Amino acid sequence: MPYKLMINGKLREVDAPGDMPLLWALRDELGMVGTKFGCGAGLCGACTVHVDGQAQRSCQTPIATVGKSKITTIEQIGATPIGAKLQEAWVEIDVMQCGYCQAGQIMSASALLAKTPRPTTEQIHEAMEGNICRCACYTRIEQGIRIAAGMEKTHAA
C-alpha cells in the first residue's frame, strides 16, 4: 500500500509493503542511494538516517512505523549548520579511506552534536560505537567531530 513519507522536507510516496525497511524504500524505490546498506541487521550503522532528529538505523525501520516523522538523509544533512560543519571538517582532514560508511558516520555525528554540542571522548565513543568503519578511520572521525564542534583547530595531517 502507498505510504507518504516526509523525507528531506518533501512528501514522497512509496508504494510498498509496510514492513519494507526505510533503507530499501530510500535506495530502490526513491533512488536515494546516499544511505548505505552494510549489514541489514542494525549492527554497522552504515544506513543511519535521522527520524525527527534522532539517529536511527534505516535498515531496522519499517516504513509503516515512520508515520508523520521527518526523515533526514545524508543528501540533505548539509543544509543544517551542524551537518555542513561536519562535511567541511571531513574533507578538510580527509577522514575517509574507502568512504562507504561515512554517510552513516556523519549522520550519527550530527545527531550527537545536535544534542551534545561539546562532547567528551566518552560521549563521542558512545555515540559512534554503533558505526563500523572497516578501513578504521576512527582517529580522524573523532577528530572531525571535534573540529566540527569547534573544540579543535583544523590542521591537515
Place this chain on the structure above:
Amino acid sequence: MLHETVATDRRAFLRASLLAGGGLALNLSIPMPAMAAESGKAGATDPRLSAFVSIAPNGVVTIVGKNPEIGQGIKTMLPMLVAEELDADWDKVIIQQGDANAALYGSQIAGGSFATPQNWLPMRQTGAAARQMLVQAAATKLGVEPASLTTSKGRITHAASGRSLGYGDVASDAAKLPAPDLKTVPLKSPDKFVIIGKSKVGVDSHRIVRGEPIYGIDTRIPGMLYAAFESTPAFGAKLNGGKFDAAKASQGVRHVVQLKGDGTPDGVVDGVAVLATNWWLANQARSKLELDWDLSRAKGHSTEAYAVKANALMDGAPATEIRRDGDPDAKLAGAAKRLKARYDYPFLAHAPMEPQNCTALYKDGKLEIWAPTQNPAPGIKLIVAQLGMKEEDITLHLTRMGGGFGRRLTNDYMVQAAAIAKQVPGTPVKLLFSREDDIRRDFYRAAGWHEFEAGLDGQGKLVAMKDHFITFGDKDPTTGAGIAPGHTPAGLIPDFAIGRSMMPTVIATGYMRAPGSNALCFAFQSFLDEVAQAQGSDLPTLMLTLLGDRREVISPGEGGRGKMTFDTGRARDVIEKVMKTSAWTTKPSQPGRAKGFAFYYSHQGYFAEVVDASAKGDDIKVHKVWVAGDIGSQIINPMGAENQVRGSIIDGIAQALTGMEVQFVDGAPQQSNFHDYPLGRMPITPEIQIDWVLSTKSPTGLGEPALPPVIPALTNALFQATGKRVRSLPIKLAAA
C-alpha cells in the same frame, strides 16, 4: 635512482595526439615483464603499464585514474605524480576513472601494493614529457628558447619579457610535435616538488560526504531489476533441484533464474536468483525458495577436524621441504637449550563495508557491466570462459569500492551477475549479496598451523631454527596459503629450515590485505620473542643481532616466482627508530601493562612497531602504538599515507582482539554478520605515532606492510604484561 626506470625499455612508447576539438593527448605504454613474474596469479593479466593525460584548449588538464579505487587513495596518488612533473594546477586537475581496458591501460589492479613502485617513474615521465612538449610549443609561439621559459600551475612564463601562456593556448600546437624520447625527459629533483610530498585530499572526498552515488552498489540503470542469489550453503554443494513457485509469486518478483556452476567457487556457482523491483523484495522472496542441495562433497571439512589433522601432521615430518640451510637438525641435537612451540590462526573473512555487488546488462549479444572490482581483467576472462562471450563484446565500467582488502580480487559476483543478466536479455540486473552472503561466500584468509623449534648454544646464541608449516592445498597451497622460502628470518640463521605439510580443503581461500604476512608475521615474530626471552634478551635486540651488517639478502620468492631482496640495513634503521620513539627500554609503571615489539618486511616495506597494552583478566586495552616504516625515499601523499598506516594498525589489532574467526562445519561457514564476526569499533582505537624512515630507494606501496607486525607486537606485550604467551588467534587470554 633514475637507472631504475623501466621506461627506457626500447619497446616503451609515448604517443602524442590531437584531441578531438583541439588540445594535447598523451599515452605512455611500457612493457612490464618483471611485474608479471612478481605479481603472480593476481596481477599477471597484462604486462603493460600506461598513463593517460590530456590538456584541452581551455587549459583543463584531465588525468585518467586507471587503477581501481578501494580506499587506498590510488585515484588521487597516481595523478599527483603526473601533475607534479607537468606543473599542472592540482586544484583544477580533473581525474577521470578509466574503464577496464587492458589494451588501453595495461595493468589495472588494486592488489599487492604494486601500484606505487610500478608507477612512480612512468607517471612522472608522462607528466614531464607533456610539460616538455608544451614548453617547446610555447617557445616557438613566442620566438624564444625553451630554456628561457618556466612553468607553474598550468602556465608557461617568459620572465625576460613578462609574457605568459596557459597550457591550453599551446596544447594543440604541442600535439603536432613528436613525443620526446623518455630517456631524455628530465625529471624534477625532489626538492622542487610542489605536489608530491604535500597532503592532498582524496579526489572523491567532497562527493562522499554528500552521499553522491559513486560506489558499485549505487549503480542505477533505467528498467533495472534487483537480484538476490541463493547459492551453495556449503562449499562444493550441488543443487539437485527445487521449488521456485512461492518465490516467483511473491510481491515485486519478475523472474526466477537458475544458475549452474562447475563446482568451483570463483565464477558461476549453483544457485537460484530472484529478480524483483526492489532488492529487499527479492531477498524476502528468496527465503521462499525450497532448494534441495547435495552437500556430500564438503562432509568432514570442519574447523575442529582441520585442527586435529593439523596437529597430527605436526607430529610427523614435513611432506615438503621449502628451504633448508646448513644442518638445523644436528645443531638442534647439540643445542644447550631447545624451544618448541605450536602456533595457529583462523580463517578470516574480508568483510568490506560495501557487500559484493555488480550490475550487468546483456543486450544484442553484448554485455555491459558496472563492477566494484580490484582486478577487472581476470573477471572479463572468466566471463569469456564461462559464458561463451567474446572479450570485445564486454564493456566493464569500474566503480569506486566500499573497501576491498583483497576480497574483490576474485570476480565471482561479477561473473554471477553477468550469468543472471544473460538469462534476461535487455533487462539490467543488479546482483547484491546480503551481509550474510558476503561473509559466507568469501575467499577466506586461510587458517594455518606452525610448529617451531629453536636451539640456543651455551652462550644463549640462537644456532638453529625450524618451522613446520601446516596449510591447505593438494599439489600447491590454495590461494594465499603458501610461504616463501625467503621468509624472514631465512638467510639470517645459517642452520634453518622451513617444511610444509598440506591438507586438502573445499573451503575457498584468497588474498587478504598483506596476504600470508598477516598470519605468518604473528607466528614467526611471537616465536622469536620466545627465543629472545629464553636468551634473557628482548626481540629488537635479537633481531638486530640476526640482521648483522647492512647488506642485501636475496632469496627465491614463493613458488620459485621472482626473487626477494631483503635489505638488512633498512630493517635495522626502522627497528632502531622505533626503539627510540617508543623509549623501548622504559617500561610502563602500571602492573599488568607492558610494551611489545615486532618487525616485518612485506610488500617491499620495512616496519617495526611497538605496542603498549594492558590486561585485566580478559579485558585487553591497547594504549599506544609506535610505528617506524621505510617505504622508500618519498611519502607521496602524507595525509593518505598516515590514514593507510592507522587503518592497518587498527585492522591488525581488531583481527587479534575482537574475536574475528570464521568456523566451518561440513564446509558451511558458521558466522554470518557483525554480531558473530565482530569488526573493530571506535573505542579500540589507540593513540598511534608514525615515524617515517626515508631511505634512498624508490617509493613502494603502503596498503599492506604496516599491518602484520602490530599483531605480534600486541601479543608480545601481553606476554610481558601477564606472563601468558598467546599462541593462537584470536586472542583468548584465559585459554593462553
